[in-house]
Amino acid sequence: MLSCKEATQLVSEGLDRELPLWQRLGLRLHVVMCRGCSRFARQITALNRVVADHYGDGPPAEVSEHLPPDTVQRIKSSLRQATPPADDQNGK
Numbered sequence: 001m002l003s004c005k006e007a008t009q010l011v012s013e014g015l016d017r018e019l020p021l022w023q024r025l026g027l028r029l030h031v032v033m034c035r036g037c038s039r040f041a042r043q044i045t046a047l048n049r050v051v052a053d054h055y056g057d058g059p060p061a062e063v064s065e066h067l068p069p070d071t072v073q074r075i076k077s078s079l080r081q082a083t084p085p086a087d088d089q090n091g092k
């Protein structure tokens, strides 16, 4: 079982490269059971989609039209430095 720190680390790494299957499975398992990491993964994945749409070849997402690239980049890098949501584990 991954710790929250490891899980959020994997979420961030997964933005840059394809994770090995066993890591993806471990991450998915953790996210299913951990509300804090679930929220973290959802937020960072949604944001990454904005960035990917903006810089990728695909059609631009509606939201990316409202965000200048440097702003998206700044948000993305600050999210990577975000601390894992460890407190949420006790919340239930």
Ligand SMILES: [Zn+2]
Pocket (backbone or CB within 6 Å): 003, 004, 005, 007, 030, 034, 035, 036, 037, 038
């Ligand atoms: Zn967690």
